[in-house]
Amino acid sequence: MTFITRFAPSPTGPLHLGHAYSVLFAHDRARAEGGRFLLRIDDIDQSRARPHWEAQLMDDLAWLGVTWDAPPRRQTDHLREYGDALDRLRAADLTFECQCSRRDIEAAANAPQEGVPEFGPDGRIYPGTCRDLGLRQSGETCCRLNMARACAMGLPAQFTETGPRHAGQQHLSADSLTQTVGDVVLSRRNMAASYHLSVVVDDAASGVTHVIRGEDLYEATRIHVLLQSLLGLPTPVYHHHGLIRDDRGKRLAKRDDARAIAKYRSEGATPQDIRRMVGL
Secondary structure: OOOEEEEOOOOOOOOEHHHHHHHHHHHHHHHHOOOEEEEEEOOOOOOOOOHHHHHHHHHHHHHHOOOOOOOOEEHHHOHHHHHHHHHHHHHOOOEEEEOOOHHHHHHHOOOOOOOOOOEEOOEEOOOOOOOOOOOOOOOOOEEEEOHHHHHHHHOOOEEEEOOOOOOEEEEOOHHHHHHHOOOOEEEEOOEOOOHHHHHHHHHHHOOOOEEEEEHHHOOOHHHHHHHHHHHOOOOOEEEEEOOOEOOOOOEOOOOOHHHEHHHHHHOOOOHHHHHHHHOO
16 A cells, blocks of 8 residues: 655645644655655635745745645635535435524533533534524534434544554544534535545545644544544544644744744755754
8 A cells, every 4th residue: 555645734824843843754754655745735714825825835845845746736626525525414414504603602601511521622512502403504504513423323433543642543432522522513604614524535535544743633533533434435544743832832833933934944044954943
């Protein structure tokens, strides 16, 4: 089996040292395995994606010495594929329409039950307000996965993790998914598909065999593996690596312009300097 991995940045801001570590780690691994390295542009959120950020990330990656083995896959070119996957889940009665705003969900969570987690990998856990209302799809609703039904149909499911913190075979639990993840969004009012649904479709379409990404996405992997099971898609091997953090131990974000690759480049750094900074 050919080793195929990818790097999937969103063109919503500058790449920083955390991105540099992730892409170089994945690129180095693909080359060491004699496999393929792919680039995907996760631009499905058109409210935040900007052409100049895409141009800059391409320039930064080329400067780092990263090469990809196929034309980049751009999410906005594949909206129909996400729609088809969503239609399959709807047809299986695994979804429901939700009209709750963020404010509605916050208000419903004002009196949490003792011992019940408030947040999961998809943010605040949805309280189920619209689950049984039978709302029709409209421009005012988003589509959510009915997690209890999805677990009944999609489990058992498991995945192999090779990262340093969670290495081994990981089994999905219905209790854990319903209590600590909840009814995740599959498509939003202004987006054809959520992050969770789109990346599952993308990885399968590109033949990705190994997903290499930061450990902040480890918990979300349970959502992705469940969707793969429901849609009959292959489950890659996952490797969640450690994060590059600032001096206070906080993980880097795109607003951390002080650690942007472009800034280091403008100050005369070399690609090898970047490798040393991130420990590669």
